[in-house]
Amino acid sequence: MATPDRRQWGVWQWLDERIGLADLAKLARKKEVPVHRHSIWYYLGGMTLFLLMVQVTTGILLLLYYRPSAEEAYESVQFLMAEVQFGWLIRSIHSWAANLMIFTLFVHLFSVWLLKAYRPPRELTWLSGMGLLGLALGFGFTGYLLPWNELAYFATKVGTEITGAVPVVGSFLGRLLRGGDEVTGATLTRFYGIHVAILPALTVFLLGLHLFLVQRHGMSVPPNVEGHQAARRVMPFVPNFLLRDLVGWLSALAILAALAAYYPAELGQKADPFASAPVGIKPEWYFMFMFKTLKYLPASILGIEGEIVGVIGFGLGGLFLLLVPFLDRRTARGEPSHLFTMIGIMVIVYMIVLTYLGYTEVATQ
Amino acid sequence: MGVGGTGSLLTLGFLAVVAWPMPAEAQAPPEGCVACHLEIGDDRLVTPAKEFQEDIHAAKGFGCTACHGGDPKAAGMEAMDPAKGYIGKPGRQQVVQVCGRCHSDARFMRQYNPALRVDQVVEYRTSGHGRRLLEAGDTKVATCTSCHRAHTIRPPSDPRSSVHPLKVAETCGACHGDAKYMKGYPVPTDQLEKYRRSVHWKMMSVKGDLSAPTCNDCHGNHGAAPPGVSWVGNVCGQCHTVMAESFAKSRHAKVFAQMGSPGCATCHENHEVTEAGDEMLGLGAAAVCTRCHSSEDRGGKTAAAMREQIDTLRAEYDKAHTILQKAEHAGMEVSQAQFELNEAKNALVKARATMHAFTIEAVKREIEPGLQISAKAYERGVRALEELQFRRKGLAVSVVIILALIGGLVFKIRQLERR
Amino acid sequence: MTEQVLARDASRRKFINWFLATSAGAFFLSVLYPIARYLIPPQAGESTAASVTLPIKLADVKPNSGQIFKFGNRPAILIRTPAGELRAFSAVCTHLNCTVQYRSDLTHIWCACHNGHFDLNGQNIAGPPPRPLDQYVVNVRGEQIVISKGA
Structure with a gap:
């Protein structure tokens, strides 16, 4: 590395004296990434982070033209798509990168699960990651409404209605979320505030914690790899792993550009609260498995309304997911835990099957 | 009296x-x-x-x-x-x-x-x-x-009233739709049934347009009498003025009067006025012109020519509309073109009204500008799609750049790790 | 390692660095270009369906005349009554969606498609239109005419 001669630079030296660049460089050089047959999964966290950065950038750009009110939201997006140069590109990338980010986030989550990277001492990393997942879903849910088009309006109506099924506090939660009894302009303004201020603030905090913890613990080596290899192979993070990361990021960017050019984000019709719901309203794909489950549940289970059972079920499921590192005692003790591997695979299969059903079944209901 | x-x-x-x-x-x-x-x-x-x-x-x-x-x-x-x-x-x-x-x-x-x-x-x-x-x-x-x-x-404005516009047909039909009650009178009893199939009832009952005619709008309310066969046009013309005007000047007006044919109702029926469509014109299977005309006579030829004019504009309008919609779905800005294309739709509606003059010239006067507008809108649609191609070229360029950068990175990694 | 191999390695590294720097530069340009263009305010001014500033000067609108303009995606009509008052309505006929026009000889609004008549308040007064035209609010700021949807 060429660090010695770089130290001669005036600027470097000036900054080093003030913020300790040398320490940072030492830290960066010390960071290593284990090399083994599961190394590929290490890229997913970074990929998600990159897509988040794309979201932040395009999101800020969109703010320059977007107007968060029921009267103007749709028109401002229409203006953005039609009149603003490359407005279509920015909006399409924002929409596509959001989907890709949620996708890589899920893959990241399940790779961590199946490789048992959550075992001590990384429980907090898992918890903060789950928090970030929740935030990402919140971003998706609130962002979907912002163009104020027909599809988003009714999807949000259904989505917020489901919160009404939560026992005891349901109707209050629904009101809180909608900013009133119905999905109106007040909801739009509220969702906008959540999407561009509240969620980003929480994300900065949780992401900082997550990255700090990753930095502190280093990359986890899967238990089944750890045992076998006597001599662990590693690769320096800077520059070897980082350059590989860059390759992945650039590929993602090329895919995003292609998606944006060939499948630009559509706008559809302006939302009309008094119109009847269009046929085949669908939530975003990452909510589809939940949506579909609620549809499949019978009207009443053991005397309780089916929807309430479903919502409670998903609540318990979420809680289980959150507590996986604490429930999986065998992994914590360093023993193989086939049970949790099986559960993980079952959850993946369940989500894929229901999402598939949600998209293939004829929309009659 | x-x-x-x-x-x-x-x-x-x-x-x-x-x-x-x-x-x-x-x-x-x-x-x-x-x-x-x-x-x-x-x-x-x-x-x-x-x-x-x-x-x-x-x-x-x-x-x-x-x-x-x-x-x-x-x-x-x-x-x-x-x-x-x-x-x-x-x-x-x-x-x-x-x-x-x-x-x-x-x-x-x-x-x-x-x-x-x-x-x-x-x-x-x-x-x-x-x-x-x-x-x-x-x-x-x-x-x-x-x-x-x-x-x-109750006053007719009260929805519970038996003479509210929505209830009038039912009220009259209580007697006039009852064959047994009406026995002995020289009046048919299928008016209610026919009216319920008409576009007028559809407008009133489905679209809630209470200004659409029901029994009393044509027959009068307190002066209820069958409209005379010769003046049915005046009744229809109360609302359908443009058609009535064109029709009054047409050769049909005179001929129908001589024949004792009841004007509008000759082609459109009286109680069962169904939604008029282009298929009624011309020499096709659903065309009403063929009741008197054939492809041999002048009237038949005129009918066919008017139909062709209207069909041409409709096809051109649809073509322009489709391409603009395609461009719009692809994220292109075509709202101005779509706005202007409205005029072509206007022309089509006007042509359908003026065809009641039954001359090719009158229809042509409305069709021509419509065709021009459609052609212009279509051209804008084509241009919008070309712009889309340009976007894709831009994409190709940026993808090439990204690929080059990826290639460079891969070389760099290999070079770094060779040592 | 011979001198030759070292020299080849050096030139190779130089080439890779050059290639990397060039393509990275091109990449940044290709990212910055659309962003820069995006930041330039577009010609059309601002977006709103709720209001529109007409490209017509107040002085150009004669009394007893009407003019069609684009309001959102639909036509609207600006009318100056014989008394000089400005009014604006949706120009979409409530009968079959034709575009209405101002008839200075009748001093009211007229739809050519089926002879629908609307008075200067947008009320349907004759012919088939079932409903009045939607009225908009007209504001004059200096020489500019601003049309907006009612509160």
């Missing part, structure tokens, strides 16, 4: 004048009548007393005696003493007189509803119903209470 009709009415009126003062004063309910009638236990006597409470006349402060006469202050059967003007249930002919006593009196009506017309009785006398009742003494025909009901009279 028969002098006899007026005479008998006057006789009735005279009797009434003798019987009780005219016109009736509004008096404050509750009345003695209702007290007993509600208790009496016979539905025929209870129902009127009950129903009348929601009648417009009750709301304006009139009581039973306003129509039935008698003395509400007297107890028991005393109240219904003919000497006190009690007339009981008015006969069907008497009804006209009872209602007309107030409703034909402009000075009296002004106190309650100055906007209400006062010529209903005069009109009624000219109607098919009125002439039969008052001249021929036919009591089966409609009189005031047949349509307005006896004790649940």
Whole structure:
């Protein structure tokens, strides 16, 4: 590395004296990434982070033209798509990168699960990651409404209605979320505030914690790899792993550009609260498995309304997911835990099957 | 108008004048009548007393005696003493007189509803119903209470009223749709059924457009009579003015009149006026022109040519509309072009109206500008799609750059790791 | 390692660095270009369906005349009454969606498609239109005419 001669630079030296660049460089050089047959999964966290950065950038750009009110939201997006140069590109990338980010986030989550990277001492990393997942879903849910088009309006109506099924506090939660009894302009303004201020603030905090913890613990080596290899192979993070990361990021960017050019984000019709719901309203794909489950549940289970059972079920499921590192005692003790591997695979299969059903079944209901 | 009709009415009126003062004063309910009638236990006597409470006349402060006469202050059967003007249930002919006593009196009506017309009785006398009742003494025909009901009279603006636009067809159809009741009259009984299939009823019942015509809009309400065969065009032309104007100037207007053919209804039917479509024009299977014309005669050729004009514009409009929509879905800005294309749609609507002049020139005058507008809009659509191609080229360039950078990175990694 | 191999390695590294720097530069340009263009305010001014500033000067609108303009995606009509008052309505006929026009000879609004007539308040007064035209609010700021949807 060429660090010695770089130290001669005036600027470097000036900054080093003030913020300790040398320490940072030492830290960066010390960071290593284990090399083994599961190394590929290490890229997913970074990929998600990159897509988040794309979201932040395009999101800020969109703010320059977007107007968060029921009267103007749709028109401002229409203006953005039609009149603003490359407005279509920015909006399409924002929409596509959001989907890709949620996708890589899920893959990241399940790779961590199946490789048992959550075992001590990384429980907090898992918890903060789950928090970030929740935030990402919140971003998706609130962002979907912002163009104020027909599809988003009714999807949000259904989505917020489901919160009404939560026992005891349901109707209050629904009101809180909608900013009133119905999905109106007040909801739009509220969702906008959540999407561009509240969620980003929480994300900065949780992401900082997550990255700090990753930095502190280093990359986890899967238990089944750890045992076998006597001599662990590693690769320096800077520059070897980082350059590989860059390759992945650039590929993602090329895919995003292609998606944006060939499948630009559509706008559809302006939302009309008094119109009847269009046929085949669908939530975003990452909510589809939940949506579909609620549809499949019978009207009443053991005397309780089916929807309430479903919502409670998903609540318990979420809680289980959150507590996986604490429930999986065998992994914590360093023993193989086939049970949790099986559960993980079952959850993946369940989500894929229901999402598939949600998209293939004829929309009659 | 028969002098006899007026005479008998006057006789009735005279009797009434003798019987009780005219016109009736509004008096404050509750009345003695209702007290007993509600208790009496016979539905025929209870129902009127009950129903009348929601009648417009009750709301304006009139009581039973306003129509039935008698003395509400007297107890028991005393109240219904003919000497006190009690007339009981008015006969069907008497009804006209009872209602007309107030409703034909402009000075009296002004106190309650100055906007209400006062010529209903005069009109009624000219109607098919009125002439039969008052001249021929036919009591089966409609009189005031047949349509307005006896004790649940409400203004036509009230949706519960039997003469609300949505209810009129049902009210008339109660008799005119009943083949048994109408036996002996030279009138068909399928009008209601046919009307229910018409575009007019669809507009009214589905779209809630209460200005769409129902029975009385063509036949008149109090002057109800069949529109004369020769002047049906005037009735339709009340709303469909452009068509009526074009038609009046056309050769068909004269020929149809000579043939005794009822104008508009010749092609469009009378009660079953279904939505007019392009298929009615020309020489196709659904075309009405073929009833008289064939491809051999001049009229048939004109019909076919007009149809072709309209079809051409429609196809051109659709073509432009489709390409603009495609461009819009691809995220292109074409709202100005779509806005201008509206004019072509206008031209199409206008052409469909002016074809009632039955000349190729008149249709062409509307079609030509429409075709030009469509062509321009189509061209803009093509340009928008070309711009889309340009975007894709831009994408290709940036992908090449990204690939080059990826290639560079891969080389760099290999170079770094060779050592 | 011979001198030759070292020299080849050096030139190879130089080439890779050059290639990397060039493509990275091109990449940044290709990212910055659309962003820069995006930041330039577009010609059309601002977006709103709720209001529009007309490209017509107040002085150019004669009394007893009407003009069609684009309001959102639909046509609207600006009318100056014979008395000089400005009014604006949706120009979409409530009958079959034709575009209405101002008839200075009749001094009211007229739809050519089926002879629908609307008065200067947008009320349907004759012909088939079932409903009045939607009225908009007209504001004059200096020489500019601003049309907006009612509150």
